[in-house]
Amino acid sequence: MTVTEEITPSSHYERIGGAGSVKAAVELFYDRVLVDPDLAGYFTEVNMVEQRRHLALMLTVVLGGPNEYSGRGLAEAHQPLNIPVEHYVKVGEHLTATLTELGVPADILADVQVVLGQVQDQVVASESRQGA
Template sequence: MSVYDEIGGAPAVKAAVTVFYERVTSDPELATWFQDVDLTRLKAHQRAFLAAALGGPELFTGRGLDAAHAHLGITSEAFDAVVEHLAVALHDLGTDDDVVARVRERLDALRGEVVTAVSA
């Protein structure tokens, strides 16, 4: 069974993405990266990406992570904070701790494609 199935499939991904964006857009350390962004479009994109990253249907057709994040200057600390917000969202929605840990591992493997700035 994939991590996607273990967390509850499409409904769980949709709920997690909704809670996740509520959290990151309210976080003063992260909010600036999401200003002037079409969140409806970004949420749809994130649902497709997350589904594919967690072993669900391959609906993701966006740019590669490196191309999508290259101009954003994302630090390792910001990456960690975003992963933490997603982990908390999944946990709050009832996802088992071992599954959340596997999601963290999958996302951490993508760090090199997202982090583009040296931390202060």
């Protein structure tokens, strides 16, 4: 997952305060995603510790932070989940709302949108992508 390196030469991750800020964002983001009836179902089999880790990884990827993740690729992890584009968009909206709430500046939010666009094809189910 080196996708963010090209567009974030000096890391947004560091600019917003590094690991501590990402941890705070995870808590807020978690509360949003897990109460969303369209999204909660994906996570019933995933325990809360793993889920927090997932959100921290997501945020780190979209903010261009240190990539300490050496597990499965994004496509490998998400294609079996059959995630439609609508649900991907919703998660993106919760993420943006979380970062906005934390006062993350507009230029960083704009780059987050770019990264969300770049990784979409790996996360969203291939059948639901037509015309997207």
